[in-house]
Amino acid sequence: MKKILLLLVLCFNVVFSKSFENTIFDYAHLASASNNVDILVSSSISPQSYVFYTSKPYPKISLEVFEKALKLQNLKLAFTGDFYYVYEPGKDNNMTSFQKSVIDKDKNLRYIKLKNNSYDDIANLLSMYDINSTYLYRSNAVTFLCDDFIYSHIKSSIDDLDNMDLPQLKFKITILETNLDFLKEKGSKLSSLFQGNPIKDFHLFVNLITIPYNSQNNIVSSDKKGFYSTLNFLENQRITRIVSNPFLLARSNTEVFFSSVQNIPFLKNSTSVSDTRVSQNTSYDYRDVGLQVTLKPVIIGDKVDFSLHLIVEDLLSNSNLTPVTSKKELKSSYTLKKGELLVLSGINKVTNTNYTSGIPYLKDIWFLGNLFKIQRKETNNSVLTLSIEVF
Template identity: 20%
Template sequence: MGNIMSYCSHFTNTPNIIPLKHLITIVFRVKLVTLFLFLSIEISSANFSVSFVDADIKEVINTVSKNMNKTIIIDPKVQGSVSVRSYMLLDEEKYYQFFLNLLDVYGYTLVEMPNDILKVIPSKRAKGSIVPMLKENGEIHGDEIINRVFTLKHISAKTLVPLLRQLNDNAEFGTIIHYEPSNAILITGRAAVVNHLHSIINTFDHAGDTEVELYKLNHAVATEVAKLVNELITSINNSKKETFNIGKIIADNRTNSILVSGDSSVRKKTIQMIKDLDHEESSFENTKVIYMKYAQASKLLDVLNGISQGQRSDKKASVVSKSQSGNIAIKAYDQTNALVITADLRMMKELEQVIEKLDVRRAQVLVEAIIVETQNAEGLNLGIQWANKYSGGINLLPRPGHARSHSEQPMPMVIAGLTAGFYKGNWNGLFTALATNSNNNILATPSIVTLDNMEAEFNVGQEVPVLTSTQTTATDKVYNSISRQSVGIMLKVKPQINKGDSVLLEIRQEVSSVADSSNTNTNNLGFIFNKRAINNAVLVKSGETVVVGGLLDEKLSKTVNKIPLLGDIPFIGGLFRQSKEKVDKSNLILFIKPTILRETNDYSVVTIDKHTKYKDSNSQENTINNNRLYHDLLATEIKSDSYNQIKKDIMSFYDNAEMRL
């Protein structure tokens, strides 16, 4: 610089003018020297020299923080003295790595926070800190703590993790875990160690021998062997001792073969396992006695024989060993309700599974019915019943002994004593309503408990002899052939429980009787039978009431009113007698309610309910008689009022006639 200044001063003191060429040369040299000095200053400022003797580690960290122009937070547990010296100048990157190595030697680590703030903490606490996640294609060198996820393509992560843990020198604060669903490994530790483990992972995770081998079975069934091998491999993989890596195992039913894919060692182990399973079964036949709990042994024979025959035909078609298609015998012993089965072990196991599913407790159905005959379409006002079926039950007339206000209108006799709302299960109210009215004739109230899908029958009546044929011999002896025909009340019900609480009822109900011979002309051909029958199927929920009816019947009756003696005089006797014909119509109605009984408690509830009804039957009968007496008194009152009104009208008519005269 001095030469330049002297050179410049030299040219300045010269009286002559400086040439332009020399002036440009001087300026260029000045700029070149200035640039050289600037670069020298920048290079020297980026170099650091480290020398500490028994210095407090916190002072060392603060010095590094100032030199690197970074904010570093020091954990309170960081303490101690540091002695270190570097005999060479370090650039900024080497200076930072030297600082990380120094912390590692003294048991500390540097963690970078998301806001570009650094903190120094003990290495053991690095696991619980927020560690930056390195991308799969990224790379960091040195002792910086990082997280990295490796996704394996060809080998099992569960298999490789134990090996990586043995090679990890960050065991105090680093972690290596695997995530089986995505076959991935997560490693936390120093960047140098993580990169080293990455190279090991790449060495093992490569495509191996993935050929496919076919093994044809000679004795076993392909689908069953494939299922068994897969279950065995799964159980081995779930254990902590060993991991069995395998590609795929597929069964080919058409050729009774198994396809195995994977590397050569895996295929070899798998095929050896299949060979051990593909052996001829023992022809030893086992005999077993199975006692039924709920089902009837004889009724299971057809099902079990059909299953065993189907299994034998399937095994023959699949080229299975002859011992598997040997003799199978299934017999029923009715005295103890047991099945005696002779079969091989495999078939015995299958039959036992089928029997266990079939021998279950069947639900039962309580079927309650009321068969009632109403006279002259009276006694039951169905319109009122339907209109009030959601009202919960209403007594339509006051009880005997209760006064009736003058504002109340007299109700028709056809609805006297009826209770509305029985469609919500008010069975007792329905029975009381029907029994109260004298126009109703309750023929039967059967209550039957039957098994699901089993027909139950209720029959009350008598057998009437019917002449079917007459034969006369040569000696004029007459032989009559007689058959008997049942007449009375018959109810057949077959309930079938569907999904939920619905019941399909197949109903057959019949009411028959012998016709009155005085009103029929049979010409001595025999009896005439009156029959009314219902054959129907309905779907109803458990506990609900169904009405089936509308069977009308007409009876013609003749009555003769006459004056004794005078009514029997020929020709003129008709003047003293009167003949009337009356037609009585009756309507047969069936009320039926099914109730599903599934558990033992259901039977107890029904038993208690029936016992309560039986105890209350006498009081109900007294109530019904009182209601009937009240209805008769009410009818007499109505008739008396009508008679008095007519009498009053007649007397008024005569009084008016006398006044006119």
């Protein structure tokens, strides 16, 4: 009895594992019947050179499956407007001339009204097919030329891209300035000032802000409340000043920009010569000097990859309307999880300030005015800290 059952099982396996051999002509006929379209095969193709195997004698084969099977055999499928044509690329001269004379004529103007701001992604998709497109901003639509075969392939992809909402997040940026000269003046008094502070990881956050080279990790994952409490404490003690604290809403793969700057005038002289006469014109250019931050996030689930472009410019001197500035620039990329906070510190800043005081009117007299006024120059050393939180 067991032998009979085993024999029956083997027979069923043989029957169901049987594959059916089809030449390219037979396979094209099956695809033609399944989709109710005409499919012609180039006469240059040898039917015995291309064989396809199916698990059923008369399977239903979609045009998409048919085209993919042809690609695996280095064959191509083209739609002529009336029928589909199978050919060998580079070997069918008739197809080359046919593409130039017929296929281009069958291109129709396509108009697709979009639901979202998705044109950039759709334009990239169309460029893969060497299709130029135009965006109609009044109707939020895209137009392009293509034949029916290409259109049938890309229409569903265009709909998918248009229905896909880009994720967005918030950046919380905090810009701090810590007075290093004040820290030096306090000296040993800081120990008693910081001692016994109840904030968790207080000393870690203080070092991260004021002495960053002593810290091995600049990403805060859990105790963000303690970090911000430390900032408030340092600000109340006049050790640290919060320069700015903006919230920026950003979409995935879209840049956001923030700046905290001074608009400084620069003296600009130009000389012109006309009829042997030389004239000099004076004008002013204005330039932003300060801190500029550009962020570009790519959101993948709870993970955020973002590029950071940071520019810090300091005004060293502004005498005689010829300001002298210094510039520091950083371009880098980071990866954070939503809810994490990145702290960038160690950006040294030197500020020179000239003070003039004296007796009114008398101090402004040319040459003699120096007897009635006092000039003092003050240099402040500080360190900038930039914290970026994503959520």
